[in-house]
Amino acid sequence: xxxxxxxxxxxxxxxxxxxxxxxxxxxxxxxxxxxxxxxxxxxxxxxxxxxxxxxxxxxxxxxxxxxxxxxxxxxxxxxxxxxxxxxxxxxxxxxxxxxxxxxxxxxxxxxxxxxxxxxxxxxxxxxxxxxxxxxxxxxxxxxxxxxxxxxxxxxxxxxxxxxxxxxxxxxxxxxxxxxxxxxxxxxxxxxxxxxxxxxxxxxxxxxxxxxxxxxxxxxxxxxxxxxxxxxxxxxxxxxxxxxxxxxxxxxxxxxxxxxxxxxxxxxxxxxxxxxxxxxxxxxxxxxxxxxxxxxxxxxxxxxxxxxxxxxxxxxxxxxxxxxxxxxxxxxxxxxxxxxxxxxxxxxxxxxx
Amino acid sequence: xxxxxxxxxxxxxxxxxxxxxxxxxxxxxxxxxxxxxxxxxxxxxxxxxxxxxxxxxxxxxxxxxxxxxxxxxxxxxxxxxxxxxxxxxxxxxxxxxxxxxxxxxxxxxxxxxxxxxxxxxxxxxxxxxxxxxxxxxxxxxxxxxxxxxxxxxxxxxxxxxxxxxxxxxxxxxxxxxxxxxxxxxxxxxxxxxxxxxxxxxxxxxxxxxxxxxxxxxxxxxxxxxxxxxxxxxxxxxxxxxxxxxxxxxxxxxxxxxxxxxxxxxxxxxxxxxxxxxxxxxxxxxxxxxxxxxxxxxxxxxxxxxxxxxxxxxxxxxxxxxxxxxxxxxxxxxxxxxxxxxxxxxxxxxxxxxxxxxxxxxxxxxxxxxxxxxxxxxxxxxxxxxxxxxxxxxxxxxxxxxxxxxxxxxxxxxxxxxxxxxxxxxxxxxxxxxxxxxxxxxxxxxxxxxxxxxxxxxxxxxxxxxxxxxxxxxxxxxxxxxxxxxxxxxxxxxxxxxxxxxxxxxxxxxxxxxxxxxxxxxxxxxxxxxxxxxxxxxxxxxxxxxxxx
Numbered sequence: 009x010x011x012x013x014x015x016x017x018x019x020x021x022x023x024x025x026x027x028x029x030x031x032x033x034x035x036x037x038x039x040x041x042x043x044x045x046x047x048x049x050x051x052x053x054x055x056x057x058x059x060x061x062x063x064x065x066x067x068x069x070x071x072x073x074x075x076x077x078x079x080x081x082x083x084x085x086x087x088x089x090x091x092x093x094x095x096x097x098x099x100x101x102x103x104x105x106x107x108x109x110x111x112x113x114x115x116x117x118x119x120x121x122x123x124x125x126x127x128x129x130x131x132x133x134x135x136x137x138x139x140x141x142x143x144x145x146x147x148x149x150x151x152x153x154x155x156x157x158x159x160x161x162x163x164x165x166x167x168x169x170x171x172x173x174x175x176x177x178x179x180x181x182x183x184x185x186x187x188x189x190x191x192x193x194x195x196x197x198x199x200x201x202x203x204x205x206x207x208x209x210x211x212x213x214x215x216x217x218x219x220x221x222x223x224x225x226x227x228x229x230x231x232x233x234x235x236x237x238x239x240x241x242x243x244x245x246x247x248x249x250x251x252x253x254x255x256x257x258x259x260x261x262x263x264x265x266x267x268x269x270x271x272x273x274x275x276x277x278x279x280x281x282x283x284x285x286x287x288x289x290x291x292x293x294x295x296x297x298x299x300x301x302x303x304x305x306x307x308x309x310x311x312x313x314x315x316x317x318x319x320x321x322x323x324x325x326x327x328x329x330x331x332x333x334x335x336x337x338x339x340x341x342x343x344x345x346x347x348x349x350x351x352x353x354x355x356x357x358x359x360x
Numbered sequence: 361x362x363x364x365x366x367x368x369x370x371x372x373x374x375x376x377x378x379x380x381x382x383x384x385x386x387x388x389x390x391x392x393x394x395x396x397x398x399x400x401x402x403x404x405x406x407x408x409x410x411x412x413x414x415x416x417x418x419x420x421x422x423x424x425x426x427x428x429x430x431x432x433x434x435x436x437x438x439x440x441x442x443x444x445x446x447x448x449x450x451x452x453x454x455x456x457x458x459x460x461x462x463x464x465x466x467x468x469x470x471x472x473x474x475x476x477x478x479x480x481x482x483x484x485x486x487x488x489x490x491x492x493x494x495x496x497x498x499x500x501x502x503x504x505x506x507x508x509x510x511x512x513x514x515x516x517x518x519x520x521x522x523x524x525x526x527x528x529x530x531x532x533x534x535x536x537x538x539x540x541x542x543x544x545x546x547x548x549x550x551x552x553x554x555x556x557x558x559x560x561x562x563x564x565x566x567x568x569x570x571x572x573x574x575x576x577x578x579x580x581x582x583x584x585x586x587x588x589x590x591x592x593x594x595x596x597x598x599x600x601x602x603x604x605x606x607x608x609x610x611x612x613x614x615x616x617x618x619x620x621x622x623x624x625x626x627x628x629x630x631x632x633x634x635x636x637x638x639x640x641x642x643x644x645x646x647x648x649x650x651x652x653x654x655x656x657x658x659x660x661x662x663x664x665x666x667x668x669x670x671x672x673x674x675x676x677x678x679x680x681x682x683x684x685x686x687x688x689x690x691x692x693x694x695x696x697x698x699x700x701x702x703x704x705x706x707x708x709x710x711x712x713x714x715x716x717x718x719x720x721x722x723x724x725x726x727x728x729x730x731x732x733x734x735x736x737x738x739x740x741x742x743x744x745x746x747x748x749x750x751x752x753x754x755x756x757x758x759x760x761x762x763x764x765x766x767x768x769x770x771x772x773x774x775x776x777x778x779x780x781x782x783x784x785x786x787x788x789x790x791x792x793x794x795x796x797x798x799x800x801x802x803x804x805x806x807x808x809x810x811x812x813x814x815x816x817x818x819x820x821x822x823x824x825x826x827x828x829x830x831x832x833x834x835x836x837x838x839x840x841x842x843x844x845x846x847x848x849x850x851x852x853x854x855x856x857x858x859x860x861x862x863x864x865x866x867x868x869x870x871x872x873x874x875x876x877x878x879x880x881x882x883x884x885x886x887x888x889x890x891x892x893x894x895x896x897x898x899x900x901x902x903x904x905x906x907x908x
Contacts, residue, residue: 091544140589141406142428142462149464157465162472163598165401166464219551219593221400221479228819229841231593233402235483238586240544339492340451340573341585342439 063183073144074176077134081177085130088243089123095313097288097300097320115295116195116282122250124199125206125279128181129242132207136173136236148172168234170214174207194258194282201264201280208277209245213237246279253279289320303359319359326357366804366862374803377861381854388606388850393843396602403592407456407569408435411449417505417570424509424520425457425568431518433457439585451580456569456588470513470563473658474597477666480554480567483589486534486547486582494534494547494583503579504528505570506734508555510562520566524555526734532582546586555733558666558726559657560594599842604652606846610853611650614860618643621860628865634699638686639863645679646856648672667726671719678715680852681761682708684808688768691801692775707764714757721750769805776801804862811855818844 054060054068054075068075089100098119139147149157149166160166181203185196214234222228254274256264264280266273274280286292291299305315305324315324331354334347369377408427411434416422425433433455436443443449460478461469471478482504486494494500505527509520534547554567567590571580621643625636632640649672657665685707690699701708721737724747728735737743776798783791821840 137406140404140462141408142459143408145463146466147462147464149469157467158469161461161464161469162474163601164397164596165594166403166462166469168402168404215548217483217551217591219479219481219591221556221593229399231400231402233404233591235404235589238485238487238544238546240542241546244542244545337491339584341571341580341582342451342454343444343449345492 061184061187063187064180067180067183071146071176073146074135074138074180077138077144078131078180080138081130081132081134082127083130084134084239085123085127088130088239089126091240092243092247095306095311095318097303097312097318098285098297099303101298103298115285116198117285118250118253118279118281119285121198121202121253121279121281122246124202125209125246125249126243127206128177128203129206129210129246130239131181132170132173132177132210133236133239133242134173135176136169136210139169139172148175170211170234170236174211177203177207192261194264197258197262197264198256198280198282201276205249205277205279206242206246209242209249210236212277213241213245249277249279253281255284256280256282258282287320300359305357305359307355307357315357315359322360324357324359326355328353329356364863365866368866369862377858378807381858384854385847385851388854389843389847391602391606391850392846393838393840396839396842396846397596397598398839399595399599399842399845400593401596403461403594405458405460405462405590405592407458407567407588407590408433409437409439410435410455410457410568411447412453412455412570415453417455423518424507424566425455426518426520426566427457427459428463429459429517451571451573454570456567456571456590458567458590460565460567460592471560471565471594472597473560474600475560475594476600476654476657477595478557478560478565479593480556481591481593482552482554482569483591484532484534484549484552484582484585485587485589486532486549487543487584487586488536488541488545488547489543489584492584494536495581496535499531499533500582501579502530502532502552502582503572504530504552504554504734505572506554507568508733509566509568511564511566513563523562523565524733526732528734528736528739529579530736530739547583551591553736553738554590556666556726556729557733558663558730559661561657561661561663600654602842602846604654606849607650607652607654610850611647611652614643614647614650614853614857617857617860618647621864624864633690634686634701635690635863636865638683639859642679642683642856643860645676646853649676650853663730667722667730670722670726674715674718674722676852678711681711684765685711685761685768688765688772691772692768707761710757710761710764714754714761717750717753717757721747721754724750772805804859807855807858811851814851815848818848 054065054072060068086100086102090102093100100119100123135144135147138144147169148171149160157166182200184190185200185203190196214236216232217235218230218232220227220230222230254271255267256274257267259265264274264282286295286297288295288297289300291297291301300318300320303318305318306313307315307324307326310316312318331352333350333352334345335350337345337347339345366374410425410427412425413434423431427433427435435457436449461471463469484502488494505525507525508523510523511517511520530552532549532552534549536545536547554569569588569590571585573580618640622640625632625640654665654669656662682704685704686701689704689707724743725735725737728737737747780798821844
């Protein structure tokens with residue numbers, strides 16, 4: 009009785025968050041807001057997740073156990089986005105979900121490109137992680153399956169988990185762009201490209217590790233494998249791609265070419281966008297901009313986090329605040345740390 | 361009379377023989393490359409962070425921490441969880457746990473006895489954190505308390521039996537580039553060896569690891585830990601099957617040729633000479649190596665199999681090295697009568713010394729692992745230095761050996777070219793015959809060099825391809841590493857078979873061929889029979905020439 013009550017609450021939350029989002033966009037990312045989908049025990053629950061398109065609902069039913077990883081991936085992507093854009097005018101804030109959805113959807117901007125790429129990378133990363141920890145039972149053993157998987161496993165082992173993570177992200181995240189209405193629209197082509205670029209950021213940055221184990225431990229026999237980069241590394245790579253993104257225009261129904269023909273054509277790993285971003289100085293519901301009023305800035309910096317640029321020349325106020333901080337901590341490799349609390353006075357600069 | 365098959369063989373037959381051996385070799389290579397999968401598989405697993413609430417680790421009847429299944433432990437997703445703060449979880453209450461193998465496609469896979477061996481390494485992910493930095497100046501020591509449990513499919517799901525437990529000390533070696541020093545980025549850490557099992561006899565293996573913190577010592581001060589991966593490497597079942605089949609086929613083949621060879625030597629009606637005895641010994645040791653006793657591992661738990669195989673391989677290569685020295689020495693074509701093992705004591709000491717060093721090292725590492733699979737000689741400073749010492753000794757011995765061998769080969773070729781001038785004083789038929797002999801001797805020398813060179817070249821290519829991930833990544837149908845292993849194994853078998861066939865004493869008499877009524881011929885034959893020690897007429901001939 010109690011459990012079903014809880015489930016109702018979860019669905020309530022899901023529906024609440026989803027209703028906040030605008031009609032389109034990477035709406036499945038609404039899953040990030042749900043505290044846990046661990047209780048998604050039957051297929052009906054997929055129907056009630058309004059953030060998903062039909063195809064995604066089908067996938068949800070078929071891969072119920074994966075939905076928790078999808079949620080974790082979306083959450084991880086948003087957190088990483090916010091950490092990468094902490095000191096920029098657009099800071100990936102999801103405080104107002106409607107605007108977040110707008111930014112992603114209504115324009116084909118750099119920011120949209122980044123969010124698409126990092127979210128598809130997030131799902132691939134989270135699914136791979138869950139596969140390697142053994143928490144998912146249905147991860148694939150091989151890309152080309154021959155016979156039963158126990159026999160397959162006995163004959164030649166299983167492939168890396170990343171193959172499955174990437175494949176699932178491709179199917180699930182790209183599903184939205186592959187619907188009948190959206191197929192081959194330039195915006196869809198752009199989104200698909202950026203989704204793929206996000207996954208490539210993981211695939212191309214796998215760390216190769218090797219172990220020698222021949223006769224007497226010599227390197228006569230050497231086995232190598234690929235280790236997945238930590239997600240913040242993926243975020244940093246994609247942020248670099250964001251800075252060097254290529255502005256494109258549709259060439260024909262399924263191809264995008266650089267707007268400036270002098271530029272080198274973009275690669276599969278690059279992010280592409282079709283519209284220039286707004287300056288994000290003032291709040292504008294149309295562009296999803298929240299403005300920089302009330303944002304903190306760095307007085308001494310000349311870069312984008314500096315008060316000059318961050319406040320768009322409007323000036324800033326400075327106030328002194330006392331903060332309680334943990335200090336003189338004794339750390340271990342994990343967990344409980346013994347700290348003292350220190351009080352410190354700092355200057356805070358806030359854009360007008 | 362004392363000729364060997366090689367000398368009496370016509371060029372045509374020799375060509376046919378070498379051609380068919382080359383084909384057999386290619387077959388071996390292709391079996392490895394096409395039929396067999398890659399020799400090893402990797403399971404990269406992320407350990408589950410179990411929460412040992414009651415601190416039950418040190419209790420005698422401790423319940424193993426299982427990451428999934430009926431009795432799965434309470435676990436936390438990440439060390440950044442709020443739960444840790446709330447429940448005041450301590451580092452000593454975390455147990456890293458993983459169950460091998462991972463489930464796939466909805467099926468609970470199980471380990472197979474065909475896997476033969478299982479090696480596990482730890483990949484410790486240390487996160488960059490300014491407040492809690494990794495001590496980069498002095499590499500920190502880790503104290504790893506590890507337990508390994510096993511269970512069979514028929515057993516109850518919670519019926520885990522302890523296979524091994526140990527407290528091991530390892531050094532953690534991590535680096536980070538200056539531009540990546542940002543909170544959340546990972547250090548690049550060296551892998552830490554966890555355990556090596558010489559047999560995979562059971563269906564499931566459960567690993568439990570604890571990294572205890574004690575305020576009284578400096579163990580496990582490694583900065584901020586993000587995750588711990590355990591990577592399991594095992595031999596692929598498919599490769600094992602191909603390998604066993606190869607051995608099962610080769611073993612009787614070599615044995616038949618070996619028996620034929622020895623019976624032929626025995627029927628000569630004279631005492632055996634050193635070359636023949638050496639070849640026979642080479643054949644015996646090859647047969648021991650080929651003997652497919654590995655089939656027993658499918659029924660009996662034989663963790664010492666890996667050690668035994670290493671020793672068998674080592675014995676074969678030691679014998680091969682000794683054979684080359686003796687073979688070249690016996691074809692020196694100077695006046696010194698060797699034909700005794702004692703004549704080669706210098707060279708053989710080097711071989712034995714090198715092999716002994718490797719053997720002691722092997723016993724220290726793999727021998728010790730029979731008792732404690734978590735043991736690694738490299739983990740302690742003294743052990744590491746000793747191991748390094750053994751390997752250096754073996755390396756020096758190998759260098760000296762090759763200098764010896766090269767010098768001997770050089771002398772043989774110098775002698776041949778010196779004696780060649782005297783060939784001009786002979787009748788045409790005889791000259792043709794003897795230059796043919798020299799050619800065939802050189803032919804075998806070249807084959808030996810070719811075999812050695814091929815081994816080295818394949819080995820280097822294999823190393824490069826593994827490291828750079830050139831092959832095996834995207835739909836390359838040729839498994840290079842497997843092809844290398846089966847190819848080299850087959851090559852040395854074919855090599856020994858060829859030696860056994862070609863260096864068996866011949867029945868053919870030379871008198872029938874030297875039909876030019878030279879008075880020399882009778883004299884020569886006397887000379888030849890006088891020196892039964894020389895395996896080949898070539899050497900006898902040249903000895904005679906120089907005596908003239």
